[in-house]
Amino acid sequence: MQSRSPKITIKMGGKRPEIAPLNVNGNHETLEKDQTTLEGPSVHSHSNHETLEKDQNALEGPSVPSHSDGKETDQNVLDGSLSEYSSEDEDKDNDKDKDKQIVLYDYSLNGTSEPVKTVKKHKSDKRVSFSRRPPEVGAFTVQCANCLKWRLIPDQEKYEVIREHITEQPFTCETTRQWNRDVSCDDPTDLEQDGTRIWAIDKPSIAQPPPGWKRLLRLRREGSSKFADVYYASPTGAKLRSLPDVVKYLKDHPEHAQGIRLERFSFQIPRPLKENYVKKRPKMAASTSPEYLEPSLAVPVQWAGPEKKLDVQLAEPLSWAGPMENNDGVPAYLKTPELDPVNRAAKKAKRYDINCL
């Protein structure tokens, strides 16, 4: 609805199969509110199927989100479709199975959201494996600083570059030319926020991982105590889940510690737009019987807002400088990122006594 500042998003739902966005019970309308968006209302998707475990990453995405509160200023947003499914659910809608397809999208298709592969879910497949897989990031989108439309980012690497520099180098539709796409602010948004997937706001100014390292974001299922976890995969394949882990790893592997700056590691996670995606810590107070609270009533004050400081930081787009377009395909790492001012871990990194700084 009204203007917001641009954001970046990632969508979940990718790699893991997700249900085709044919609304199984889709009420798109309601989403237009400011409710938080999406949940694929109840689009469940079977998260998993052995055969699907291919490799595709999906893309699809949201579009201009409509958070009414104008507060979400520019940020990175992650959006994803929920791929979750329980066995009970499955039982309930077995009859609908025939309508469901798992759809994989492919990143390698630059920027389009065309499904490249659809796999029919087979009822008889081991149903255990359907359940309990958390959703995955399915696509990355960034909001144009000018028109506020969402543009798909073709792959994680590009997304990370954009995210790293978003504050100094706002993203616009023109940026997509870097991957030979030709869209302008006059073109429709790439992604609609239609409630079939989950969106989350990503943090800006997160440094790209050091060369040879990969930053992994693992989403948790709805109702978990946290939204996601970040891991860094080292050049040797080790997965590190905290800065102390990284420090230890570097000490143990001095050969990989050369030139590595701890500031490049950020374990910050995105924030889901869906209000109650993450289970809140139970209040101590005596009052009511939490059990019977209607979920939808739970948190009336939507944006009372704690985390607003973030938004502020992202907020104003400065002038466009054209980030990584040294189009020799060389991404813009190598510029040391500004430290994200709210990255406590990064600041804290300085306290670690390690010589690889």
Added chain:
DNA sequence: GCCACCGGTGGC
């Protein structure tokens, strides 16, 4: 036994 995933909490 490993590891992906989840819960919990101290400290800010």
Added chain:
DNA sequence: GCCACCGGTGGC
């Protein structure tokens, strides 16, 4: 309330 961190464990 959020973040950083780490312990526990179910499922492979």
